Amino acid sequence: MTFFGNKLKEVTVLLFQPVNKNYHEFCIDRDKDLCINCKVCVRQCSYEAHYWDENRQKVMHDNTKCIGCHRCEALCPTAALNIRKKPSEFRTNSLWRPVFLQNIYKQADTGGVLLAGMGSPVDIPVYWDRMLLDASQVTNPSIDPLREPMELKTFLGAKPKKVNIVTGKNGKPELKTKLTPQLELDIPIMFAAMSFGAINFNLHRAMARAATATGTAYNTGEGGLHKSLYKYGKNTIVQVASGRFGVHLDYLKAGAGIEIKVGQGAKPGIGGHLPGEKINDKVSETRMVPIGSDAISPAPHHDIYSIEDLLQLIYALKEASEYKVPISVKIAAVHNVAAIASGIARAGADIITVDGMRGGTGAAPAMIRDNVGIPIELALAQVDQRLRDEGIRNNVSVVALAASAALVTSSRPSHWARTPYTSAPPL
Numbered sequence: 001m002t003f004f005g006n007k008l009k010e011v012t013v014l015l016f017q018p019v020n021k022n023y024h025e026f027c028i029d030r031d032k033d034l035c036i037n038c039k040v041c042v043r044q045c046s047y048e049a050h051y052w053d054e055n056r057q058k059v060m061h062d063n064t065k066c067i068g069c070h071r072c073e074a075l076c077p078t079a080a081l082n083i084r085k086k087p088s089e090f091r092t093n094s095l096w097r098p099v100f101l102q103n104i105y106k107q108a109d110t111g112g113v114l115l116a117g118m119g120s121p122v123d124i125p126v127y128w129d130r131m132l133l134d135a136s137q138v139t140n141p142s143i144d145p146l147r148e149p150m151e152l153k154t155f156l157g158a159k160p161k162k163v164n165i166v167t168g169k170n171g172k173p174e175l176k177t178k179l180t181p182q183l184e185l186d187i188p189i190m191f192a193a194m195s196f197g198a199i200n201f202n203l204h205r206a207m208a209r210a211a212t213a214t215g216t217a218y219n220t221g222e223g224g225l226h227k228s229l230y231k232y233g234k235n236t237i238v239q240v241a242s243g244r245f246g247v248h249l250d251y252l253k254a255g256a257g258i259e260i261k262v263g264q265g266a267k268p269g270i271g272g273h274l275p276g277e278k279i280n281d282k283v284s285e286t287r288m289v290p291i292g293s294d295a296i297s298p299a300p301h302h303d304i305y306s307i308e309d310l311l312q313l314i315y316a317l318k319e320a321s322e323y324k325v326p327i328s329v330k331i332a333a334v335h336n337v338a339a340i341a342s343g344i345a346r347a348g349a350d351i352i353t354v355d356g357m358r359g360g361t362g363a364a365p366a367m368i369r370d371n372v373g374i375p376i377e378l379a380l381a382q383v384d385q386r387l388r389d390e391g392i393r394n395n396v397s398v399v400a401l402a403a404s405a406a407l408v409t410s411s412r413p414s415h416w417a418r419t420p421y422t423s424a425p426p427l
């Protein structure tokens with residue numbers, strides 16, 4: 001090769017070498033004396049960071065693909081692996097912090113918006129962790145939770161201002177007041193919504209079974225409900241989101257509650273996108289979309305542009321479900337959440353679900369996930385106060401969503417998942 005040919009090759013290599021190759025976050029240390037080349041790590045790493053090298057006849061790895069989950073380390077039979085942070089330091093600069101530089105490199109390598117799943121790991125104060133619980137000692141008899149049963153049953157739905165209770169024939173109290181439909185839970189905790197397609201069928205079925213066993217409810221998310229899970233309907237909330245995936249009459253009648261998803265805490269004002277590679281035959285049948293086609297959820301419901309429009313959808317769903325189940329409306333925690341909640345209560349919803357900015361997601365632009373919205377504790381206080389001030393607090397139950405959704409992807413991660421976004425530490 002000529003001098004110029006060599007130079008051209010050198011420049012080309014430099015130009016097209018991914019920046020992330022040198023600025024990855026984690027290092028995989030493999031102890032050569034301990035490794036027995038069993039390939040467990042190759043099979044267990046869903047990011048394909050470990051691979052079998054045919055020429056060298058041994059297991060090798062690519063540090064740039066590691067996201068630091070430590071799965072391979074935990075499952076290696078000979079404890080040959082050690083996953084550690086890359087020690088490389090950046091020059092101190094409070095504006096250009098390492099985390100921002102790393103994300104710019106990742107974005108430059110992929111050429112796309114950095115997406116992230118789960119809940120935001122950003123260090124926003126968690127007010128719940130600072131909450132102190134009061135206890136009764138003298139005027140009310142105290143309850144010893146180790147020896148006495150505690151009542152945790154919860155009913156979600158509108159409540160009357162007064163109830164009329166009479167003694168029944170068997171001497172037990174009976175409620176005379178007719179209540180609107182309620183969602184009955186044995187414990188005051190539910191599964192957050194996760195859609196079939198974003199998570200796989202086994203996990204959806206596992207949630208249905210777990211909700212049934214514990215007397216709580218799981219939520220289909222926006223992906224519809226597979227027919228084989230209809231039998232868990234008493235513990236299922238079926239969701240109606242902007243894409244209307246899998247929504248039909250049988251579906252609306254299959255659950256113990258219906259949720260209209262207007263917003264999501266991890267990405268307020270943003271829709272969803274399930275890549276076509278995740279739409280297999282089961283997902284396609286359940287969502288009612290062609291196999292392999294992308295499932296796009298628009299940011300808004302295209303038939304809801306006012307509280308009056310929302311009212312129409314709420315009552316359409318009440319009609320469809322013959323007024324037998326409560327209707328919930330899910331919104332993201334944002335600055336005017338209290339006014340929105342007031343409108344929702346007045347539109348006839350039975351439950352308002354407020355999703356805080358730490359809420360989970362299958363995928364969202366990482367900048368949005370980590371920087372948009374307000375914490376659930378602040379939103380909840382605002383909503384509760386506003387509804388009380390307006391004298392309509394009894395018209396709705398309020399559900400708080402805040403934590404990360406536990407997610408298992410139903411197929412191998414897309415290209416963006418291999419270049420995980422790094423969340424900024426607090427200033």
Ligand code: SF4
Nearest residue numbers: 035036038039041076
């Ligand atoms: S799991 Fe452990 S022993 Fe097996 S190939 Fe990987 S590093 Fe080697």
Ligand code: SF4
Nearest residue numbers: 045066067069070072
């Ligand atoms: S820590 Fe997780 S991502 Fe990294 S190599 Fe191991 S299994 Fe793969």
